[in-house]
Structures are given as structure tokens and as C-alpha cells.
Amino acid sequence: MFEYTFDSETGGLLLTSNVPLYSNEPRPVYSYELNLFGFNKYWEYENQNRIPYMWAEANRYMYYGVCIAKISGGTMYAPPKVEPCLDNDGNPLIPYNTKLNPVNIELMNDKNAPLLNSLKQFTVKKIFNIFKKYQNKVDCFHVAFSGGKDSIVLLDLVQSALPKSGFIVLFGDTGMEFPDTYKVIDEVEQQCKDKDIVFYRASSHLKPEESWMIFGPPASNIRWCCSVHKTAPQTLAMRKILNKTDFTGLDSEILRV
Numbered sequence: 437m438f439e440y441t442f443d444s445e446t447g448g449l450l451l452t453s454n455v456p457l458y459s460n461e462p463r464p465v466y467s468y469e470l471n472l473f474g475f476n477k478y479w480e481y482e483n484q485n486r487i488p489y490m491w492a493e494a495n496r497y498m499y500y501g502v503c504i505a506k507i508s509g510g511t512m513y514a515p516p517k518v519e520p521c522l523d524n525d526g527n528p529l530i531p532y533n534t535k536l537n538p539v540n541i542e543l544m545n546d547k548n549a550p551l552l553n554s555l556k557q558f559t560v561k562k563i564f565n566i567f568k569k570y571q572n573k574v575d576c577f578h579v580a581f582s583g584g585k586d587s588i589v590l591l592d593l594v595q596s597a598l599p600k601s602g603f604i605v606l607f608g609d610t611g612m613e614f615p616d617t618y619k620v621i622d623e624v625e626q627q628c629k630d631k632d633i634v635f636y637r638a639s640s641h642l643k644p645e646e647s648w649m650i651f652g653p654p655a656s657n658i659r660w661c662c663s664v665h666k667t668a669p670q671t672l673a674m675r676k677i678l679n680k681t682d683f684t685g686l687d688s689e690i691l692r693v
Contacts, residue, residue: 438551442491444501447537448544449491451551464488464539465497473507474518478528480535487538500537504530556593563597571602575678580670581607581635583621591624600633606673608666609639638673640665 439454440462449462466485469492470476481489490499495507503521510516520528530536545552567577579594581587594603605628607621628635640647647664654661675681 442498442501443544443547445540446544446547447490447500447539448541449548450544451548453551460493462491462493462498465490465492473516475505478505478518478520478532479530480533484538487541489536489538499530502529556596559593560597563594567598567602575680576674577603578674579603579605581605581621581624583607583613583617583624588620588624595631595633600631604634604636604677606636606638606670608670609637610661610665611639611644612661612665636673636677638669640669 439452440449441452442448443450465488467481467483467489468485470481470489471483475481475497490497490504492498496503497505497507505521506519507516508519520530520532522528571577577598579587579591581591591605607625613621625635625637642650642664644665647660651660651664652658
């Protein structure tokens with residue numbers, strides 16, 4: 437990921453061409469989260485969750501270029517607390533009862549367009565060159581699709597770089613995605629069908645609740661979820677698609693930059 441700054445004009449992010457040594461991943465913040473932590477005790481905003489109001493870096497909440505508050509504490513027995521950021525005189529950096537405005541997404545996109553367009557062209561060229569290099573050496577070129585933002589962008593890049601017949605899309609369905617994620621997946625699948633792009637779904641013969649009974653809850657040291665409900669079903673699906681028990685495939689995940 438590239439470095440970024442918080443834009444006081446749009447409330448959004450401005451990308452730079454620098455690659456950071458350590459990557460922060462800012463999270464868009466909507467009214468659901470603001471209400472959960474009690475921001476409505478200090479500021480006003482509409483209860484809409486279509487456009488973010490600010491961005492969060494760890495426990496810091498950035499509003500139009502200003503760190504408006506921090507979250508502290510939080511245990512199994514006590515909720516976290518909002519700590520508004522104050523100036524040297526003890527006044528809030530954003531006055532209380534101010535009505536917060538959502539991020540100006542359209543203007544943010546316009547301001548980032550030159551860099552994003554350059555990055556897209558570079559990546560499309562890279563995908564095409566990799567495809568040309570390996571197309572006669574592998575059995576399949578496929579997009580590993582999850583329904584998340586990264587795989588949606590990746591699919592768009594691959595569509596821009598390759599012929600429709602040059603790749604397939606394979607969604608590994610864990611059976612444990614959120615309803616909104618499945619809605620996006622259904623929409624993308626239909627878009628692929630409309631463009632004559634082959635879209636497959638792969639899922640385990642086990643239902644998620646059956647796996648939980650066998651393996652217990654997924655955890656950092658018991659990472660059975662992906663292997664049982666994603667990797668293995670995708671491998672089995674590829675064998676069926678290619679009619680081969682032993683195959684070589686090029687997964688577009690390696691093309692991320």
C-alpha cells in the first residue's frame with residue numbers, strides 16, 4: 437500500500453507515490469461505529485451508513501485532517517471510552533455539537549485519479565505480461581475471488597488486461613460470509629455472466645456448523661477455516677473444471693502490488 441495523508445478539503449485520503457516501511461490500513465468509519473462508541477454524545481451526525489464520516493487508524497479517529505478523538509480502555513467487563521482530542525487550552529479540536537459531514541467521496545476520487553490511473557495502467561501491463569509468459573506453461577489462469585474489496589479490484593484489473601476466455605473466476609464459499617458480502621458476490625457473478633466470463637463457486641461438503649463441531653472455533657493457532665472451507669474446495673473444483681487430478685494453475689493473487 438502507498439503512503440497517504442488525510443485531506444482537510446474532502447475528509448478523505450490522498451495517496452502519495454511513496455511506499456511506507458510499515459503499512460497502516462485506515463478504516464472508514466460510519467455511524468454504526470460512532471454510535472457504538474458514543475460519539476453522538478459529543479457531535480451531531482445523520483444515522484446513515486452509506487458514506488463514511490471519518491477514518492480510523494488503530495484507536496485514532498481522523499475527521500477532515502484532524503484527530504477528533506481516541507478510543508481507550510475496553511475489556512470483557514468494561515466498554516471502551518471516547519476521549520475527545522483537546523487543544524492546549526483544553527478545548528475540543530472539533531467543537532462539541534458540531535454537525536459532522538460525510539467524506540466527499542467524489543472529490544476524493546478526483547484528486548486521487550492521476551495516481552490511481554497510472555497505477556492501474558502499470559498493473560494491467562504487468563498482468564498481461566505475466567499472462568503472456570505463462571499462458572502456454574500452465575493449465576489455468578484464475579482469479580481467486582472472495583467478494584472483498586481487494587478481490588473486486590483485482591478482478592477489474594484482470595478484466596482490463598486479459599481476453600474473456602483467458603481466465604476464470606473461482607469463488608471459495610466458506611458459508612460464513614456476511615449477507616452483504618453474498619449480495620456483492622451475486623452481483624459480480626451476474627456481471628461476469630453478462631460479459632461471458634466464466635464464474636465458479638466452490639464450497640466444502642461440510643456445513644460450517646459441522647466443521648465447528650469437529651474442529652472447534654477457528655483461531656489464530658487453529659486455522660482450519662481456510663483449508664477446509666476455501667483451499668480444499670477450490671482445489672477439488674479446479675480438478676473437476678480441468679478434468680485433471682494434477683494441474684498447474686496461475687492464481688492472480690500473485691499479481692498484487
